[in-house]
Amino acid sequence: MSRKKLLKQDLNFLEYPLWFQSERLPEGFIWKDRDGFTYRAGYKPPVRIDALYLSYFLMESQKNSWAQHIVVSQWGTMKACGVSPGKTNALRLQNALERWINVTLSFHGTFYDGREYRKLQFNVINDWYLQKPSHHLEIDLNKFFLEKVRYSNFSKLLDLNILRRLKLPLAMRLYEILLKNFMYRDEWSIDAHKLAGKIPMAKVYLSHIIERLKKALDQINKHTEMTVPMTVEPYGRGKAILHFKKLMKDRVAISDKQDNDRITIVNPHGVPVRDHVTSDIQELLELVPHEHRAKVTIRNTIEYAHKKYGTQYVLRNIKYTNSHCKKNYRAFLVSAIENDWGLELQEDEEAKRKRLLEQAKKAKKEEQEINKLRQVRDYIRGLSESEQQELMRQAIAELGEELEGMNEPFSKILIRSKMEQIALRGSS
DNA sequence: CCTTAGGGAGTCGCGTCCTA
DNA sequence: TAGGACGCGACTCCCTAAGG
Structure with missing residues (x-):
């Protein structure tokens, strides 16, 4: 294995x-x-x-x-x-x-x-x-x-x-659809043509759909963690409802709890860590202040919310409660979860992160520009006397009228900066 | 309208042998 | 170990025709 x-x-x-x-x-x-x-x-x-x-x-x-x-x-x-x-x-x-x-x-x-x-x-x-x-x-x-x-x-x-063992394209596709639809239940029914559209498979007749689905299910039953029997319930000529049931390999129906054991776990950075729901809840509980952590009511609240809303949702609301709650932690947490107060906090955090990122980017860009300018100055300094004269002539020619009537200190600065511009142009 | 059956085009699966 | 060349048979998907 x-x-x-x-x-x-x-x-x-x-x-x-x-x-x-x-x-x-x-x-x-x-x-x-x-x-x-x-x-x-x-x-x-x-x-x-x-x-x-x-x-x-x-x-x-x-x-x-x-x-x-x-x-x-x-x-x-x-x-x-x-x-x-x-x-x-x-x-x-x-x-x-x-x-x-x-x-x-x-x-x-x-x-x-x-x-x-x-x-x-x-x-x-x-x-x-x-x-x-x-x-x-x-x-x-x-x-x-x-x-x-x-x-x-x-x-x-x-x-x-x-996934790679499902060699039949339809088997892999059907497996994807079944995973989604078996997320919170172990029985699922759908009209055959509707399913064909969802896959999507070329528009075909009922007999075509059933024939292909059966082959695909064979592979799913053979290679994946689940066994999925399908029953066909016809309701008119060329029409049928398909019933799928999710069984574990030992043919025992899976309870909701077991099913939820397979929910994805993400840590606070969104990285999947372990594929076991209890470890996820454990991680959430660890965010709760020490004095409340052992309380059964808190644990139940978190378990229920986790099942209903998912990890990220509960996570941000625990964070929010931690930073805003002054008394009665449990009641505050319940309200936070019900109203998703944590969303605002998360958005603020994101905006802050974005701002910092932009500041860093700006600083980096400025630094790059300064570096470039330094290089250009070094370059000009390294030129021979005549080359420097030539560059200056070119700068004065380009500035033209701008220099007229200007006092010397200013015109010197202007010419120098123009020379740097020209050198920069030449280097890029 | 629907099912059944067969065939074509294209892809996949896999083995074998070779090279650095 | 990492990768390359080649070829053949099996298979899938789609299309179409015949028949109910």
């Missing part, structure tokens, strides 16, 4: 697909789903293998504290995704990057962390290149794409080793 290769993925990206079944969809393919979500593939649409590669890249990023820039070997990537290394497949891997760089996602409305956007558009990866001597791939993942996953309260830890 190989070790788990876990990655956090946003469940919205499982329900609404990032990749498609068919290689033969047209280039420039557009997919619209929820209100405000548009998917555009500018090149060939990504398929199963591309989705696996992207999962691997996401995993690598998450392993490196959600790094935007990752370096991977082609050989390692192919191995991790169950592809046998070789030239053809290496080219296919590069083709996968070409596909992802051409995928654009558009949203409007709420994105992550409850922030509202009128319009938000981004790619999955920004750029990539193949290093010459090492044959390593360097990939720059998109910041928004990463953050969407990183700060998601509605997410799951996926195991790349399970």
Whole structure:
């Protein structure tokens, strides 16, 4: 049994697909789903293998504290995704990057962390290149794409080793959909044609849909942690409701609690840590002041809120309570959670972080400019007498009328600065 | 309108052998 | 160990035609 290769993925990206079944969809393919979500593939649409590669890249990023820039070997990537290394497949891997760089996602409305956007558009990866001597791939993942996953309260830890075993594209796609729909329940029903649209699979008749789904379920039952029997309930010619049930491998129905054990855990920085809900709650409890931590009522409040709202939500409200509550910690915490007072605090913190980041950027830019100026002055100083004379003539010529009627000290400064401008122009 | 069956195009899976 | 070249058979997905 190989070790788990876990990655956090946003469940919205499982329900609404990032990749498609068919290689033969047209280039420039557009997919619209929820209100405000548009998917555009500018090149060939990504398929199963591309989705696996992207999962691997996401995993690598998450392993490196959600790094935007990752370096991977082609050989390692192919191995991790169950592809046998070789030239053809290496080219296919590069083709996968070409596909992802051409995928654009558009949203409007709420994105992550409850922030509202009128319009938000981004790619999955920004750029990539193949290093010459090492044959390593360097990939720059998109910041928004990463953050969407990183700060998601509605997410799951996926195991790349399970995904790669689902060789049937439909099996992998169906597994994604089932994961999402089995998040808080172990029975799920849907109209067959509706499911076909969700996948999406080419518009087909009921018999086609059932036939393919059965094959896909066979693989899911064989290779994943769950067993999913499907019953077909016809309600008219060519129409049926499909009922799915989630069983563990020993065929015992899973209770909600066990199911929730598989909810993604994120630490305060949004990094997945352990795939066990109790450890998550433990981490939240550790944020509670010492004197309240042992109280059963506090623990119950946090457990309930965690189940209902997710880790990030509870986390920010504990932080808020810690900094604002003066007496009756539990009552304050309950109100904070009910009204999500912590959201404001989080937004403030984010604004502060952003401000600091901008200040740092500005300072860096100023420093760079000063450095450049210093270099230019050194350069001018290093010129021969005649070259300096020539530069000065050029500066005076360019200044022209500006110098007329100006006293000497000022004109000297003006000429010197013009000379520096000219030298700078020449160097860049 | 729907099911069943068969075929084409393209992709995948995997083995074998080679190189540095 | 990391990677490359090549080839063949199996498989998937989609399309279409025949038949109910």
